[in-house]
Amino acid sequence: MLKGTLMELHDFLSPALKCKNTTMRAAITVHKRVVITLWKLAMPDSYQSVGNQFGVGKSTVGAAVIQVTNMIEELLLSRVVTLGNVQVIVDGFAAMGFPNCGGAIDGTHIPILAPEHQGSQYINRKGYFSMMLQALVDHKGCFTNINVGWPRKVHHARIFRSSGLFEKLQQGTFFPDQKITVGDVEMAIVILGDPAYPLMPWLRKPYTGSLDSRQELFNYRLSKCRMVVGCAFGRLKALWRSLLTRIDLSKTNIPIVITACFMLHNICESNGETFMVGWEVEANCLAADYVQPDTRVVSRVQDGVVRIGAALKTSFMTGQATV
Structure with missing residues (x-):
C-alpha cells in the first residue's frame, strides 16, 4: 500500500479511533494501530511476531x-x-465476450481455527475448518457485493438464496431495468456463476455433461468472463495473506476481519496500487496447505430460463452477440 493510500485511510479512520492518554501510559497513536493492523492482515505472522515488529505486546x-x-x-x-x-x-x-452482464459470482473458503462447540459445522471436505464467503465482482475484479460468515456445510446455492443479493436480483432492484433482445428473447442484466449456482433468468452458468459445439462456445465465453472473480480472489489473498492461514479469532470477529480485507482490496484496486506477480506465486505456496474443496452442482432449472441460454448459444455461433 502506497503512503498516500495509507494516509487517506488513516485520516478517514482517525476521528473514530482516537484514544486519550491515561495517567498510566500514553495511548498508542491511530497511525500505529492502523499500520499494525495492515501488517497483521498482510502477513501470515503470529500476534507475537507482529508485536515484536512494532514493540508492543501481542494483546495490543x-x-x-x-x-x-x-x-x-x-x-x-x-x-x-x-x-x-x-x-x-x-x-x-461485453468486451470480454458476454452481453448484458453485470458481474461474476463465486465463493471461497477461508481457513479458521475450530469454533468452540461448533467445529463439525465448519469442517469441509478437504478436512480443515473453514468459513465460507461469497462475492460478486465487476469486470475489473473489484468486489461489488460480499456475504461472509457461513459454515462450510452450507452449500453455495443456499448461501446465495439466503443473501440480500439474491433478493434484490429476484426483485429486479440490484441492477437497472436494462434489457437486450437476443434472437427473439429479452434478457435482463445477468450475473455469471459456476455449476453450483441455480440457473435463473438473471444468472447464467455453464452447461455440463456431453456438449455440442454451441454449448462449448457458450461455456468458453462464460468461463472467460468468470475468470475475473477467480483472479480477484487470488489478488485478495496475495495482498492480505492472513486469509491463507487459520484465522485465530472468535466466530464473531472473523467475518469483520475478512470483510475489512475485501474493502482494503477495493481501496488498493481503485487507487491503482501496483500488484507484483511474485506476490501471487508466494501466496499460492501458502494456499497449498488449504486446498479449496470442490463445489456440488445444482441442476434445478426454472421454467422459461432455458430459452435465454438457447438464444445466447445461437447468437454466439452466428456472431450476433456483442463481442
Missing part, C-alpha cells in the same frame, strides 16, 4: 486489529463495496 496487536477492522467495516463498507457505474461494467464484460 489483537486489540488494534479488532478496533481498526471494526471501524473500516462500519465507516467504509457502503462506500467501498458498491456497484458503481453499471454501464461501464456491462461494457467491460
